[in-house]
Amino acid sequence: MPATQSHPGSTQERFREGAPRGNALALVAAMWDGFRLRCPSCRQGAIYASLTRMNPACPRCGAPFERDNEGDFLGAMVTAYSLTVVFAAVLLVLLFVLTPLPVYQQMMITAIASLLFLLVFYRNLKGVWVAVLLALLRWFP
Numbered sequence: 720m721p722a723t724q725s726h727p728g729s730t731q732e733r734f735r736e737g738a739p740r741g742n743a744l745a746l747v748a749a750m751w752d753g754f755r756l757r758c759p760s761c762r763q764g765a766i767y768a769s770l771t772r773m774n775p776a777c778p779r780c781g782a783p784f785e786r787d788n789e790g791d792f793l794g795a796m797v798t799a800y801s802l803t804v805v806f807a808a809v810l811l812v813l814l815f816v817l818t819p820l821p822v823y824q825q826m827m828i829t830a831i832a833s834l835l836f837l838l839v840f841y842r843n844l845k846g847v848w849v850a851v852l853l854a855l856l857r858w859f860p
Contacts, residue, residue, distance in 0.1 A: 750850045758777040759853050783853075794852070795848040798848040799845065799848075803833050803844075
């Protein structure tokens, strides 16, 4: 069976058609959809049912958002941590270059801003992880 076909009834056939497997732009678009808390597969279903409860699957297309795998939870944490570190690094460099503040104040501002970033955007960053998971399910059955 060719790599682009899927078994009837499989999870793969529910993902939107379009970009071929392995397309980096499709992954970035899916990650942006996840960040917007929209299904990376159909781009319309909501990832979260409420402020704290995540839908197990897309209410519109049925794409899975959660699996019964502890690694998925860890992956969401690693994704959130990694993107928060990137945010912190950029902020610290900007503070160092653009302000005359002492380094310890720059580090305190960065630490507080990073914590706030993580708290405010954790749901969105988990949506990015959902997009990565769906891409992995689509590209590597």
